[in-house]
Amino acid sequence: MEQILFKNMASPGYTPKISSYIAMGGYEALQKVFSEKITSDQLIEMVKKSGLRGRGGAGFPTGTKWSFIPKNPALTKYLCINADEGEPGTFKDRQLMEKDPHQMLEGIVISAYAIGAHTAYIYVRGELDLAMKTIEEAIEEARKKGFVGKNILSSGFDLEVYVHPGAGAYICGEETALLESLEGKRGKPRFKPPFPANFGLYGKPTVVNNVETLSNIPYIVNRGGEWFASIGVGKSTGTRLFSLSGHVKKPGNYEVPLGTTFRQLIFDLGGGIINGKKLKAIIPGGASASFFTEEHLDVKLDFEEVAKAGSMLGSGAVTVMDEETCMVWAALNLMHFFSHESCGKCTPCREGAPWLYKIMHRIEHGEGKMEDLDLLVSLCGNIAGKTVCAFGEAEVAPILGTLKYFRQEYEYHIREKSCPINHSERLATIGFP
Numbered sequence: 001m002e003q004i005l006f007k008n009m010a011s012p013g014y015t016p017k018i019s020s021y022i023a024m025g026g027y028e029a030l031q032k033v034f035s036e037k038i039t040s041d042q043l044i045e046m047v048k049k050s051g052l053r054g055r056g057g058a059g060f061p062t063g064t065k066w067s068f069i070p071k072n073p074a075l076t077k078y079l080c081i082n083a084d085e086g087e088p089g090t091f092k093d094r095q096l097m098e099k100d101p102h103q104m105l106e107g108i109v110i111s112a113y114a115i116g117a118h119t120a121y122i123y124v125r126g127e128l129d130l131a132m133k134t135i136e137e138a139i140e141e142a143r144k145k146g147f148v149g150k151n152i153l154s155s156g157f158d159l160e161v162y163v164h165p166g167a168g169a170y171i172c173g174e175e176t177a178l179l180e181s182l183e184g185k186r187g188k189p190r191f192k193p194p195f196p197a198n199f200g201l202y203g204k205p206t207v208v209n210n211v212e213t214l215s216n217i218p219y220i221v222n223r224g225g226e227w228f229a230s231i232g233v234g235k236s237t238g239t240r241l242f243s244l245s246g247h248v249k250k251p252g253n254y255e256v257p258l259g260t261t262f263r264q265l266i267f268d269l270g271g272g273i274i275n276g277k278k279l280k281a282i283i284p285g286g287a288s289a290s291f292f293t294e295e296h297l298d299v300k301l302d303f304e305e306v307a308k309a310g311s312m313l314g315s316g317a318v319t320v321m322d323e324e325t326c327m328v329w330a331a332l333n334l335m336h337f338f339s340h341e342s343c344g345k346c347t348p349c350r351e352g353a354p355w356l357y358k359i360m361h362r363i364e365h366g367e368g369k370m371e372d373l374d375l376l377v378s379l380c381g382n383i384a385g386k387t388v389c390a391f392g393e394a395e396v397a398p399i400l401g402t403l404k405y406f407r408q409e410y411e412y413h414i415r416e417k418s419c420p421i422n423h424s425e426r427l428a429t430i431g432f433p
């Protein structure tokens, strides 16, 4: 299983310094772009051919996204790098930024050239101090070598790269909220259309791409779109980083070709469930993704296959829960997060999230009624698809997923006024947000 993005950092003695990156062949792709006079159209074609899809959540084809940017050279354009990584359970971009910042930076310079942007902003979650410091140092090292700044490698192409800290609000990871936040406003999503490709940062054409997405670009340039497309399965090409957490023996970030199964990831790489317990549930793609169970272990980590099975690959976080996890508690825990993080722009989400949380809270605490289950479903139906951003679909996913597979646990809580799994110490930990 060839590693692409984790290959450098797995090499003994590798550091985030530019000398380490160059010793591993770093910045050769950037030099190739300028020495072989590869045009921006050719780069976009190459990325289209690779089949690379966004690693931030939605899985939109990267080359196609770039091709929406108007070609007019007189227009100011921006590249914004989404390094906000706020999805609970997701911690892969952090590792890329802290351990191999030049890989991302080389991807940024090539991508900015491809779309004709002369300014790039890396929007980093504010808590990630080390990542920000490491990237700032990387930018200065790259500037000294002529890879960033004016007249990069004597090509006539200029690019300034800035790091912008966010304040740790989950919604600022949503691309239009990120743009609002960069402009100095409250991070609330914009209505779409217009899409950022036409009306983005300061109203100018803008591409927003995830850290992992852009880190793949140097390898696609070096080895070709066909090579990248030959890894993976169907329309899910390349490798992907999965943040494995929860009740597994070996949690951590794993790079695997798309098409690997959940069983291989959780049992072969993650070592299986801790304390010899049985697997009960999996969140397959971050807190916004609906739950899977043991019956989904042979589903492939493939955008289409996971969607067909009723969930999504999302941000690449795979959270594993053992047989002693109360599913009502797990859904309540996630609702606590969503209820706290709603930005409040639209009524169904602003009012609906705390209401869902309130109902979940009373069920978990033995004060629910059977009618609450229908109320939950009806409320979820009045939120999903009726909001400005995809947060609306995200917040109903844990409830609908647990109701689908673990309805009997909800019924037990209501009927018996207690939990089928004794976890009284956990009950005390979730109050009202």
Ligand SMILES: Cc1cc2nc3c(=O)[nH]c(=O)nc-3n(C[C@H](O)[C@H](O)[C@H](O)COP(=O)(O)O)c2cc1C
Pocket (backbone or CB within 6 Å): 053, 054, 055, 056, 057, 058, 059, 060, 062, 065, 082, 083, 084, 085, 086, 087, 170, 171, 172, 173, 174, 175, 176, 208, 209, 210, 211, 213, 214, 389, 390, 391, 394
């Ligand atoms: C509520 C919400 C939070 C999001 N958080 C992130 C995030 O932290 N990082 C990220 O890359 N994308 C996040 N996204 C997805 C972005 O809106 C966008 O699709 C992505 O950054 C595009 O980059 P890509 O095409 O490279 O995936 C989020 C979306 C939503 C709805």
Ligand code: SF4
Pocket (backbone or CB within 6 Å): 171, 188, 189, 341, 342, 343, 344, 345, 346, 347, 349, 350, 387, 388, 389, 390, 391, 392
């Ligand atoms: S769905 Fe929620 S988070 Fe998204 S804009 Fe509406 S209120 Fe804000």
